[in-house]
Amino acid sequence: MERNIYLDLMTIPEAIDKVTAALDRDGLIKQETIPSHEAAGRVLARPVYARTSSPTFHSAAMDGIAVKAASTFAAREGRPIQLVRNRDYIPVNTGNPLPADMDAVIMIEDVIEDTGESVTIEKGAFPMQHVRRIGEDIVATELLLPQNRTLSPYDIGALLSAGIWEVSVWEPVRMTIIPTGDEVLDFTTRPQPKPGQVIESNSQVFMALASTWNCETQRVTPVPDNPEALQKAVDQAIDQGAHVVIVGAGSSAGSKDYSKSVISRMGEVLVHGIAVMPGKPSMLGTVRGRLVVGAPGYPVSAVVCIEELLGPIVAWLSRARVWERPEITVEMARKVPSKLGLEERVRLAIGRVGEKNVAIPLARGAGMITTLTKAHGMTSIPATSEGVEQGATVKARLLVPQAELHQTLLVIGSHDNTVDLLANKLMGLENPLYLASSHVGSMGGLMALKSGSTMIAGAHLFDPETEDYNFPFIRKYLPDMDLIVVNLAIRHQGFIVAPGNPLHITGIKDVIAKQARFVNRQRGAGTRILFDHALKQAGKSPADIVGYDSEEFTHMALAANVLTGAADCGLGIYAAAKALNLDFVPLARERYDLLIPRAHYNDPKIQTLLAMIGQESTRQQIQALGGYETTLTGQIMQPGQGLDATQTS
Numbered sequence: 224m225e226r227n228i229y230l231d232l233m234t235i236p237e238a239i240d241k242v243t244a245a246l247d248r249d250g251l252i253k254q255e256t257i258p259s260h261e262a263a264g265r266v267l268a269r270p271v272y273a274r275t276s277s278p279t280f281h282s283a284a285m286d287g288i289a290v291k292a293a294s295t296f297a298a299r300e301g302r303p304i305q306l307v308r309n310r311d312y313i314p315v316n317t318g319n320p321l322p323a324d325m326d327a328v329i330m331i332e333d334v335i336e337d338t339g340e341s342v343t344i345e346k347g348a349f350p351m352q353h354v355r356r357i358g359e360d361i362v363a364t365e366l367l368l369p370q371n372r373t374l375s376p377y378d379i380g381a382l383l384s385a386g387i388w389e390v391s392v393w394e395p396v397r398m399t400i401i402p403t404g405d406e407v408l409d410f411t412t413r414p415q416p417k418p419g420q421v422i423e424s425n426s427q428v429f430m431a432l433a434s435t436w437n438c439e440t441q442r443v444t445p446v447p448d449n450p451e452a453l454q455k456a457v458d459q460a461i462d463q464g465a466h467v468v469i470v471g472a473g474s475s476a477g478s479k480d481y482s483k484s485v486i487s488r489m490g491e492v493l494v495h496g497i498a499v500m501p502g503k504p505s506m507l508g509t510v511r512g513r514l515v516v517g518a519p520g521y522p523v524s525a526v527v528c529i530e531e532l533l534g535p536i537v538a539w540l541s542r543a544r545v546w547e548r549p550e551i552t553v554e555m556a557r558k559v560p561s562k563l564g565l566e567e568r569v570r571l572a573i574g575r576v577g578e579k580n581v582a583i584p585l586a587r588g589a590g591m592i593t594t595l596t597k598a599h600g601m602t603s604i605p606a607t608s609e610g611v612e613q614g615a616t617v618k619a620r621l622l623v624p625q626a627e628l629h630q631t632l633l634v635i636g637s638h639d640n641t642v643d644l645l646a647n648k649l650m651g652l653e654n655p656l657y658l659a660s661s662h663v664g665s666m667g668g669l670m671a672l673k674s675g676s677t678m679i680a681g682a683h684l685f686d687p688e689t690e691d692y693n694f695p696f697i698r699k700y701l702p703d704m705d706l707i708v709v710n711l712a713i714r715h716q717g718f719i720v721a722p723g724n725p726l727h728i729t730g731i732k733d734v735i736a737k738q739a740r741f742v743n744r745q746r747g748a749g750t751r752i753l754f755d756h757a758l759k760q761a762g763k764s765p766a767d768i769v770g771y772d773s774e775e776f777t778h779m780a781l782a783a784n785v786l787t788g789a790a791d792c793g794l795g796i797y798a799a800a801k802a803l804n805l806d807f808v809p810l811a812r813e814r815y816d817l818l819i820p821r822a823h824y825n826d827p828k829i830q831t832l833l834a835m836i837g838q839e840s841t842r843q844q845i846q847a848l849g850g851y852e853t854t855l856t857g858q859i860m861q862p863g864q865g866l867d868a869t870q871t872s
C-alpha cells in the first residue's frame with residue numbers, strides 16, 4: 224500500500240505563490256452583468272463612468288428663500304433690508320431647483336419678518352450660499368468607480384445616483400465541498416454517532432466562511448473512502464461549474480487517505496504539506512484548470528487551511544479587497560512550548576486585566592472546534608521558536624470585535640458548573656459581560672493570581688490539617704497578596720458511576736476492592752487533593768487505584784469517561800453526573816470560592832459579577848442544578864471558617 228508522505232513543507236506564502244502562478248485566473252473567472260442594486264460585495268470587472276450628474280441642477284440646500292446675493296449685500300445687524308417676493312426672492316424648500324435669476328439661499332431661520340409678500344433680513348448672502356451646485360456629487364462622464372473595486376453598500380447608492388442600472392462584475396467564485404470518510408455522518412440526517420463515527424460539520428464551517436467572501440457554495444453528501452467515488456465526485460463538481468473543489472479530510476498519511484492519489488491522477492498536486500500547525504497536511508492542486516483543495520479532516524486544521532491558505536487565493540481569484548483581522552498585543556498567562564520547524568497557531572482567550580490584554584492559551588488539539596469558539600484571538604509562534612514564556616508579550620490576531628475584550632472577564636482556575644450558569648446569566652444583561660473561564664485547576668488559578676494574569680480565580684482547595692478551604696493555600700503560595708474570598712457555593716463531591724451503580728461502589732474501599740477503572744483529575748485540581756486526602760484517610764495509596772494516572776481537566780470530561788465506559792468511576796461533582804444521567808455516590812462537601820485581589824475588587828466587571836451572585840434568582844438556579852448548597856453563596860469568607868455559615872462577617 225502506497226502512503227502519502229509530505230516532507231516538502233512549504234510556508235503559506237510560498238504555497239499561495241505556487242498556486243496563483245499555476246492558475247489561469249482570466250480563463251477561469253468570467254465576467255457577468257448584474258443589476259446594480261444586487262451588486263454589493265461583488266467586484267467590478269470594468270470601470271464605471273457616470274451617466275447622470277448629481278444633482279442634475281443647482282439645488283437649494285436649505286429651506287428658506289432663494290435670492291440674488293447682490294441684492295442682499297447691504298443688510299447688517301441693526302440695519303435690516305426688505306425684499307419683495309417674486310422680485311427679490313422666491314420661497315424654496317431643500318432640494319428644490321434654484322429659481323432662474325437667483326443665486327443664493329437664505330435659511331428661513333435668518334428671515335426676521337415674513338409678511339407673505341415681503342421679508343426682512345439682517346444679514347447678506349454670498350453667491351451660491353446654501354446651494355448645491357450641479358454635479359457637486361457626481362459629474363456625468365467622470366470615472367465613478369474603477370475596475371476591480373469591491374462594491375460597498377455606499378457604492379450601490381453612487382451607482383444608482385449616477386444612472387447606472389447594471390454593472391459588469393466578476394463571477395463569484397463557485398466552490399463545491401466534498402466531505403469524505405466512511406466514518407463521517409451526514410448531519411442533514413440528524414445522526415446519532417456510534418463509536419468510530421463523527422458528525423460531518425467541517426463543510427458548514429467552510430460554507431459559512433466562504434459566504435463571507437461572497438463565494439457561491441454547495442456541499443455534496445459525504446463520499447465514502449473510495450478513490451473511484453472521490454474521483455467521480457470531483458469530476459461532477461467541475462462539470463457543474465465549480466472553480467474550487469474542496470475535498471474534506473483524507474489529506475494525511477492514513478491508509479484511506481486518497482485525496483493525493485486522486486488529485487495527482489486527475490491533475491497535479493502543487494502543494495502537500497505546509498509548515499504550519501494545525502493545518503500541516505493541507506493540499507492544493509489543479510484538475511482541469513480548477514483549484515482542488517485537500518483540507519485536513521481535523522476541524523481546526525481545516526479552518527487554518529481554508530482561512531489562511533484558500534482565503535487569500537479566493538481573494539486573488541475574485542480580485543476582492545481583503546480585510547485583515549486586527550492585531551493586538553497580549554501578555555501570555557501561561558508558557559506555550561512549540562515545535563521547532565513548524566509555525567504554530569495557538570488559540571487564545573483574551574481579557575482585560577487592569578490596563579493589559581491577558582491571553583490564556585487554549586487547548587492545542589486540532590480536533591477541538593470549541594477551541595475556536597472560545598478563542599478571542601490567535602497567535603502564531605514562528606517555526607524558529609521553541610515557544611513563548613509566561614509573561615511574554617506577543618501579537619495576536621483578533622477573532623472577535625475588539626470592544627468585546629473590554630467586556631470580557633477572565634476566570635482562571637477550577638471549573639464549576641455554577642460558573643457556566645453565571646456566564647450564561649451575564650450574557651442576559653443589558654450590557655452583556657462575557658465570562659471566559661479557563662480550566663486549569665484551583666492551584667492554576669492561584670498561580671494566575673500570583674502572576675497578575677487574572678482578576679478572579681475559582682478555587683476549592685481543601686486543607687486536611689485545618690479543615691479549612693483556600694486560605695491555608697493562599698497563606699502558603701500568595702502570602703503577600705491581599706485577597707477577598709467570596710463563596711459561590713458549597714458543592715457535593717462524590718463518585719460518578721454508571722447508571723444503577725453496577726459495581727456497587729459505596730466508597731474508596733469498593734473502588735479498590737473491585738479494581739474499578741478510575742479516571743482522575745489533573746494535578747493541582749481541588750478534586751484531586753480531595754481524593755488524595757480520602758485515599759490517605761483510608762490508608763491506601765495511588766498504586767492501589769487502577770487508572771490513577773489518567774487525567775481529565777473538567778468534571779464533565781471526567782463524567783464523559785464514565786458515560787462512554789472508558790472508566791468505571793471518577794471523583795466529581797453531582798451536577799456533572801446528573802447532566803449525563805449517571806449515578807452519584809456522595810463522598811464529601813466542599814467550598815467553591817472566588818478569589819479576588821482587593822486591587823480589582825471595585826472593577827465594574829467584578830462588581831457586576833458579584834451583584835449577579837447576590838441575586839436570589841441565582842441562588843435558586845444554583846440549587847436547581849442539584850448537588851449544591853447556597854448557605855454561604857455571595858458571602859465574604861474568613862480564614863478558619865470551613866463550611867460554617869455562622870462565622871460570616
Ligand SMILES: Nc1nc2c(c(=O)[nH]1)N[C@H]1C(S)=C(S)[C@@H](COP(=O)(O)OP(=O)(O)OC[C@H]3O[C@@H](n4cnc5c(N)ncnc54)[C@H](O)[C@@H]3O)O[C@H]1N2
Pocket residue numbers: 402403404406407421422423424425426471472473474475476477480501502503504518519520521522524589
Ligand atoms: N502518520 C501520520 N498521521 C497523521 C499525520 C501525520 O503527519 N502522520 N498528520 C496528522 C495531522 S497534523 C492531521 S491535521 C490529520 C489530518 O487528517 P486527514 O486530513 O487525513 O483526515 P482524516 O484522518 O480523515 O480525519 C481526521 C479527523 O477529522 C474528522 N473529520 C473528517 N472529516 C470531517 C468533517 N467533514 N467534519 C468533521 N470532522 C471530520 C475525522 O473523522 C477524523 O476524526 O492527520 C493526522 N494524522
Ligand code: MOO
Pocket residue numbers: 499500501502503504519521524589
Ligand atoms: O497539523 Mo494537523 O494539521 O494539526 O493537527
